[in-house]
Amino acid sequence: MKPEKTIFLADDDADDRLLFEEALREISGGTQLTMANDGEQLMTILENALLPDVIFLDLNMPRKNGMECLQELKQSPKLKHIPIVIFSTSTQPEMIDKVYEGGAHYYISKPRNFGVLKNIIDQILSTNWRSFPQPSKEKFIIQSRQ
Amino acid sequence: MIIESPHSTEQFLSGGGELGECIRSTDWSLTPLGPPSGWPQSLRTTLSIILSSPFPMFLWWGPDLIQFYNDAYRPSLGTNGKHPHAVGQRGVECWPEIWTTIGPLIERVMKNGESFYFEDQLIPIYRNGGLEDVYWTFSYSPVRGESGTVEGVLVVCNETTGKVQNLEHAEETSRQLRSLIAEAPISTAVFSGPQFIIELANDESLKLWGKDRRVMGKPVLDAIPELKGQPFLDLMIDVYNTGKTFEGRESVARLERDGSIRDVYVNFIFKALRDADDKINAILAMGYDVTEQVAARQQLADAAERLTLATEGTKMATWDLDLKTFDIIHSPRLARVFGHPESTRLSFPDMRQAVYPRDLRVIEKAFDVALKKGTYYYEARVVHPDQSVHWIQTRGKVFYSDNHIPLRMLGTMMDITERKRAERVIEESEKKFRTLADSMPQFIWTTDRAGKLNYFSRSVYQYTGIMDPKQLAECWWKTIHPEDRKGTLKAWQESQTTGTDFLFEHRFRHHEGTYRWQLSRAVPQRDVTGKIEMWVGTSTDIHDRKLFTDELENKVLQRTNELNLLNQNLLKSNDELAQFAYVASHDLQEPLRKIQTFAGRILDVESKNLSERGRDYFQRMQSASVRMQQLIMDLLSFSRANTNEKYFEVTDLNVILQLVKEQLKDTIDQKQAVILSSTLPVLNIISFQFEQLFTNLIANALKFSKTDVPPLIAIHADKVGRDHVHHKDAEDILYHRIMITDNGIGFEPQFNERIFQVFQRLHGKDEYPGTGIGLAICKKIIENHQGFIEASGQLNKGAVFTVYVPARN
Structure with a gap:
């Protein structure tokens, strides 16, 4: 029996939030999911909430985008140890390089297929984050086979 | 006991040559020995040995030392000496002259049985009618009788007088030679053997060579290495080989003096020395240093030459004029100045008479000045008796009495016609130059060696409006445009320092106040030693040309700016396009x-609730969206092929092909395709674009394969010239040709060109999926590499896509 986990998702796209939640529910009913509509909301929630096991972070968001969130998180002594998984439609290599350097653990480009999405979330959930270092650049990107 | 018969008595004396005969004929009964029949056996035996020996032997026998000797000994006694009566004689009687020497020796042999041996011992004896110094090598040995006592003294001897004398002679000669050499006042040395070992060298030699005694016994080249390359060694070798004596006079030798190598003049002689066999075995060298004499002679010659030059050079005559009587005394040369022989004596009036009439005033004036001021100087013409006119120059000094009355004038006079002529030549050439310079529209100017302006041609005066030369030289600087002064000064100073041509463009002010551009140029004039004497400069009006050039430059600049702007706009719009492509995709x-x-979700989750038709619609929707996705991705690729992401790198196409094959592995496996390839070149290309090119071409070949035949794709690369590139823009260079041939469905030849256009498709979407962009991308990529791509298809047989890329080294 897996221990109960807490994950945060920040994404301004309602469809993607819906799909993410459905995929998560099909994998694990016990995992707690907190969702934010943008980066600002995420940072507010993080101020008071218990710290999650992992944060899924969209990049292209209004008000405070994913990159800004990542920088803030990594500068905060309290929050910098939370693993960050980038969850974006962008496939721009410059952006991938930037978030890798910014200290994110994984980069997921949003899949077109629900099954693939489930597999990826499952893979992230089963990761033991304790003393899990940032992977190599090749393993950093989780390619969704279309 | 042996009984001797008379016959046997004679027998021991038989033979023995002249001395045997002599002994036999001697009446021994008159001697203390008595007749031979009574001689003891030991004597007989000894005599027998002596007489038969070819080696000189002598015997003293018995207490009276009666003498015997053999033929070999005989010559030592000479003629007119002791032979033949020495035979049978008592020793003491025979050798009175040396008995004091040999007597004691003989006595010691007789008494003690001792033996003696002497070598080259001088024992003078009486022979050949006088006492001679005779040298002997000899031994005295005892001869014992039957009783064992010493009965006689056997002398085995050899006269060595000749040998000893030879030796002595040689030693004496050598000693004399050595002392002669050592004491010789000139340098004398002996070099022995072909190596020329310094065997003898007197102090003078060492002084000449600049060496000390350590050179003794060394080969000459080791001893005096500086001789290497000088002619002396070859001369010695020659003398050694030919025996011919060589004599050198005032030859220059480079020898050591006070630690450095100097030229030394020497007189010397090399003479071969021969040994007893007349073979050359050494060289006698004698010589002396004549450097000082040579130098002294040269100095004398120099002095004489200078003296000659001085007198001949000046051609100066001297005179002494008595100012009271006007008597004049002059040197013989003065007569020559007036065109007379040197023996002629001229009076003061004679001289005045000879003056060229028009110059008389000059002289009279100079004379008046001289009387007042004390110095006399003029240049004037005189007429020679042959009517030729000559220039003379006179200088004089007046001597006064105590009360300031002029008494005498002493002076010199010389013919300066040549100088005058030369001056006139220079004047004329200068005049020519000025005329030339003044006739030219350009500015001509000169400066002295320090760069100070000292001449301007007429055009400068006319241009500046300054007519006074002095003023122009001072103001010239101010006629240069203020903006150009600093540069002019810098360039001029640079030329002055380096002695190189001055070249500068600057503006000069016209007297009307306008400025015009001029190109100034100056070249240094040098004397024979290369020292700069003056600068000759020109300035040419280049105003119109300059303005034209400036305008041209301005126009070019303007056009360049416009082009830059256009370029920037182009870059900007390219960037915008790229941005658009990214955003769009x-x-x-x-x-x-x-x-x-969501369509996928519906099919997954709601499949049961849908009718067959509904499911079909959803599937069609799905496939339409997949095609749209492909379209977007291809458009993105196409736009990327257009943009300026042109990072060229050296790339191995074999590696690229391998990569592409791996990416297309699923399709290749599924279609059971075979891809053959020759070795592909390594090119400097945009790597990712070639990857795309290969991907598109191979994917195409796989896609358009026949259903019943497994695809065979052959990739071949080689190098070809322009003739093989079927394209009008092909250059005359080598191209890499890469041909990709397949055995697919092909196409009709009329589509060879068309298939490279965007969105051109030859088949329905349902038959072969695709967007019609792939080959357009390929064309773009190849154009990015200054290459060409062509297709040639045959329906139902296959297609060949050929790519040409310039081969660059």
């Missing part, structure tokens, strides 16, 4: 992704 894909995902 990203944002268009976003809703598409959702459509795909």
